[in-house]
Amino acid sequence: MNGLRGHRLGPLDEIPVGEGRTYTVDGEMVAVFRLRDGSVRAVSALCPHRGGPLADGQIDNTVVVCPMHLFVFDLATGCSLSGQPDLTSFPVGVDADRTIVIYPEVSP
Amino acid sequence: MAPRLVVIGNGMAGVRTVEEILARGGGFEITVFGDEPYGNYNRIMLSNVLAGVQDESGIFLNDLSWYADNAITLHTGTRITRIDRFAKQVYAEDGSATAYDTLIIATGSRAFVPPIPGIHRPGRGYHQGVFAFRTLDDTRAMIRYAREHERAVVIGGGLLGLEAARGLQNHLGHVTLVHAAGHLMNSQLDAQGGAILRRSVEQLGIDIVTGAHTTEILGKHEVTGVRLKDGRVLDCDVVVVAAGIRANATVAETAGLVVERGIVVDDQMRAQDEPDIYAVGECAQHRGETYGLVAPLWEQAKVLADHLTGRDPHAAYHGSRVATKLKVAGVDVAAMGVKEAERDDDETLVFSEPRKGVYKSVVIRDGRLIGATLVGDVSKVAFLMQAFDRGLALPEDRVELMFDLGGPPAEVSAAELADDAQVCNCNGVSKAAIVQTVHGGCRTVSGVMDKTRAGKGCGTCKGLVRQIVEWAAGGEAEEDPKASWYVPGVPMPKPELMHAIRTHGLRSVSSVFATLVPGGEEDAKSKMGLASLLKMMWGDEYVDERDARFINDRVHANIQRDGTFSVVPQMKGGVTTPAQLRRIAEVAERHDVPMVKLTGGQRIDLLGVPKEKLPQIWAELDMPSGYAYGKSFRTVKTCVGSDFCRFGVGDSTALGIAIEERFQGIEGPGKMKLAVTGCPRNCAEAYVKDLGVVAVDGGRWEIYVGGAAGAHVRKGDLLATVGSADEVITLTGRFLQYYRENANWLERTYAFVPRVGIEHLRAIVVDDAEGLAADLDAAMATSVAAYRDPWKERAEPVTPGQFRTSLPLVVLPQVPVR
Known part of the structure; x- marks a missing residue:
């Protein structure tokens, strides 16, 4: 990861409210979600089960449901809630200019 | 050391x-x-x-x-x-x-070789042409010899002898099996079972002589035949001895x-x-x-x-209860325990159908299975072996030991199943996994289903999962309050929920969560069901929040295992034209569509289309969506009908097209697959559709509802017989609307119709006994009027990045590193 400024992924408005989009960060696929409560979450983009595209999954303010076989993952921690391996979660936020930022992995 | x-x-x-x-x-x-x-x-x-x-x-x-x-x-x-x-x-x-x-x-x-005169040659071992059947060398020698000879006699009508006889047929022309006992496989089968096996084996072209003691092998240099005790001589040039082992x-x-x-x-x-x-x-x-x-x-x-x-110092072998399931000379045979009743109060059940080569018998003592024999049909063997091995309690209706009586295959009770028995065949969940989850503290059916994923595939095992949870919880299974709710995240059954939605005027999914859920908590798994319900209730007034849609409904295509999508254009009634076919072919070719497949619903499926290409492909096809992705009205399958078919008594294609035209894209609690067939020969499979229409002679149409031919197979119930195509369309709309308003989320008609009862449905839909018909018709008409072809949503994405890929199928926009 790249210093304290982190990766700027793009404008928040690229992601419709309540949906997710996939980004590439340092060659890694990351699914970023814009929750209905206004916050954002970022986890690894592929379901560990069969590689389902998590950004295409449905979410609420806590979890994402993989569209392939409906496995459920906690958006904040990446933890599987249905017996699969966990996802990686990334610290993510929105800048003053409404840009999505993935922070470096040192604790913010 | x-x-x-x-x-x-x-x-x-x-x-x-x-x-x-x-x-x-x-x-x-x-x-x-x-x-x-x-x-x-x-x-x-x-x-x-x-x-x-x-x-x-x-x-x-x-x-x-x-x-x-x-x-x-x-x-x-x-x-x-x-x-x-x-x-x-x-x-x-x-x-x-x-x-x-x-x-x-x-x-x-x-191999046990009985002391038959002539079987050995002094100083040379077996007589030339005589073989045992025990080792690889025996087998090789037998094959080599048999190929150059014509007639074989196999001595011994047990498992080995039957296998030898069947195998020899591959190598020479004529095989006779000689057996000393009165019937074949006498150590495993009773006389009746043996007789039925004999018929099946004889049909394979093997001659069988029972009750026959071989007294001599004939022939000086080479075998020329065998002599039986009654004096008969069977000519042969090969003898195989399969009289048992020692x-x-x-x-x-x-x-x-x-x-x-x-x-x-x-x-x-x-x-x-x-x-x-x-x-x-x-x-x-x-x-x-x-x-x-x-x-x-x-x-x-x-x-x-x-x-x-020293792994287990107490390890002890206590003997085995021998149960065998074999294919003997191509015939399925299973045998366990005793062959026949041994005591006066042993219960015996015998079923015999010689014409089909089927024989079944079971022997029960003190309520426990102590023996079973199956010939020709061994479908119940797994259950019987378990019952035999573990001394399980047996079904009250003993006949269930022999036959599946129409119920779903999972009717074995929870206790009877082996721990490693696979309960959910879609997700590979064993009984033990379910039991462990219950013992781990999860005592609701839906909780266990969430944790183990049992019952989350095709769903046919749900009943069995419920039984196992209840059994494992030992009467402490907790009633899942959510079981009666329409969706798990909103604490209300469907009628109450619809009433509340109407009362509060809730037109969006988020407003339902905010208003009807204590704490306003959203639930991802409830969104799709709510979206469907609200669309059905409000039609054009529904406030469409795209995140409430499942991915398929966001991009109007069915997501595939590799993250690509399938595109199925509408093809009403399965009728197409050369121009349409040409256009589809050109689009498929131009875009290198990896697979073009005919669907079961008589359409053409273009598989493997990346998400970002969907709008372009729709534009080039310029055909409406076939809705092969939603919990919605899918297609009307039809047969050729009266125009061309010489048997057709009704114009099924015209009616099918009319039905599809009217109800295209209507959303519901589950998918709706229909068919219209032009005569009772049922080429369009109308009896097993959510709604199927069958033309009968005299210009009349029968309407069947609640059929299925998927994971669950059910013939639909006859709702009504009507005299015109218009009536078919009216009743179809009324039935579908009643289903939409009253079925639980994801409850298909094959479950809904039996739950509500066909008489009740007929009273409401056909006889209008409750005066609902006018409202149902009006509600359906509103939905029909609200139809828009979703594939028109292609010039401008509805949401940013609607068709942006979520997978590394193509290079994603790289984020510059600062």
């Missing part, structure tokens, strides 16, 4: 024991002697080799490198002739001596071990009074029994390995 383990016998029992020992960490310096010149092979498969369905190479279990890899010294072609149990050494034919600390005798058995215990007996029918062993498989000598497999006699099947042999090998390695 590691203790020296010597195994006499390189067959299935000996090597299996070695494998089990290695699996427990080994700890021995192992030497194996085999008198056959080969590695270890699966003797059971010799029948297949004889029958030509399997190669010799396919039957070997462990090749030589396996022995080397595991540091096992293997001596093939070396017969052990003497055991010195005091010096603890074994001596081979060639005079060499090998010392042991522990000795395992696994010499198996040999334990190979000579070497043990010579060494002074206790041998009766086999080497007598205790519960640790230890030879009597010998602290360091063990016997396993067919050569061992345990509690008076010798076994000639693999299952007991596997159990013995495990116990012996547990014992020798």
Whole structure:
């Protein structure tokens, strides 16, 4: 990861409210979600089960449901809630200019 | 130095024991002697080799490198002739001596050859043309000889004899089987079962003579025939003796071990009074029994390995309840326990259908299964074997032991299932996994389904999952309050929920959560069901929040396993034109669509389309969506109908097209697949559709509802017979609307119709007994009017990045690193 400024992924408005989009960060696929409560979450983009595209999954303010076989993952921690391996979660936020930022992995 | 383990016998029992020992960490310096010149092979498969369905190479279990890899010294072609149990050494034919600390005798058995005059030639072994059927060499020699001869007699009508007879048919023209007992497989089958097996085997072209003692093999230089006790002579030039097996215990007996029918062993498989000598497999006699099947042999090998390695000092073999399921000469046979009633109060059930070669009998004592025989149809064998093996309680209706009585296949009760039995075949969940989850504290059906994923595939096992949860919770299963809710995240059953939505005027999914859920908590898994319900209730007034849609409904295509999508254009009634076909072909070709497939619903599916290409493909196709992705009205399958078909009595294609035209894209609690067929021959499969219409003579139409032919198969119930196509369309709309308003989320019509009852449905939909018809018709008309072809949503994405890929199928926009 790249210093304290982190990766700027793009404008928040690229992601419709309540949906997710996939980004590439340092060659890694990351699914970023814009929750209905206004916050954002970022986890690894592929379901560990069969590689389902998590950004295409449905979410609420806590979890994402993989569209392939409906496995459920906690958006904040990446933890599987249905017996699969966990996802990686990334610290993510929105800048003053409404840009999505993935922070470096040192604790913010 | 590691203790020296010597195994006499390189067959299935000996090597299996070695494998089990290695699996427990080994700890021995192992030497194996085999008198056959080969590695270890699966003797059971010799029948297949004889029958030509399997190669010799396919039957070997462990090749030589396996022995080397595991540091096992293997001596093939070396017969052990003497055991010195005091010096603890074994001596081979060639005079060499090998010392042991522990000795395992696994010499198996040999063919029993009755002393029939003429069977041997002095000084030459068997008469030329006479074969046993025990080893690979026997099998090879038999095949070689049989190919050059014409008529074979097989002596012995047990399993081995039948297999030999069937196998020989591959190599020569005529096979007769001679059996001393009154019926075939007399140690496993009763007379009736044997007779039915005989019919089936005779139909294969094998002649059978029972009650026939062979008294002489005829022929001076070569075999010319066999003579039976009654004087009959059967001409033949090959004789195969398959009259049974005897334990190979000579070497043990010579060494002074206790041998009766086999080497007598205790519960640790230890030879009597010998602290360091063990016997396993067919050569061992345990509690008076010798076994000639693999299952007991596997159990013995495990116990012996547990014992020798110290893994389980209490390991003990208690004998096996022998249950066999075999294909004998192409006929399925299963047998377990006793063949026939032995006491006056034993219960017996017998079913016999000779014409089909089916025979079933079960013997019950004190409410427990003590024996069963199945010939020709072994569909119930898994259940019977379990009941037999574990002494389970039996169904009150005893006939259920023999037949599945129409219910779903999972009607075995929870307690009866084996722990490792797979309950959910879609997600591979065993009974044990479900039980563990319950014992782990999860006591609701839906909780267990979430945790284990059992019942989350096709759903047919849900009933069984419920039974297992209730059983495992021992009466402490908790009623899941969510079970009655329309969706898990909003605490209301459907009627209450609809009432609340109307009362509060809730037109969006987020407003339903905010208003009707205490705390306003959203629930991802409830969104799709709510979106469907709100769209149905509000039509054009519905406030469409795209995140409430499942991905398929966001991009109007069905997501595939690789993250691509399938595109199915509408093709009403399955009728198309050359121009349409040409356009589809051109689009598929231009975009290198990986697969073009005809669907079961009479459309054309373009599979493997990346998300970002969807709008372009729709534009080029310029056809409406076929809705092959939603919980919605899908398609109307039709037959050719009266225009061309010489049997057709009604214009099914025209009616099918009209129905599809009217109800296209209507969303519902589950998908709706329809069909119209032009006569009761039912080419369009209308009897097994959510709604199926069948033309009957006299210009009338029958309407069936609640049919299914997926994971669940059900013939629909006749709702009404009407006199015109218009009436069909009216009743179809009314039924579908009643289903939409009253079915639970994801409840298909095959569950809804029986739940509500066809009489009740008829009263509402056909007779308008509750005065709802006008409202239902009006509501459906509103939905129909709100239809927009979703594939028009292609010029401008509805949301940013609507068709942006979520997978690394193409290069994603790279984020510049600052």
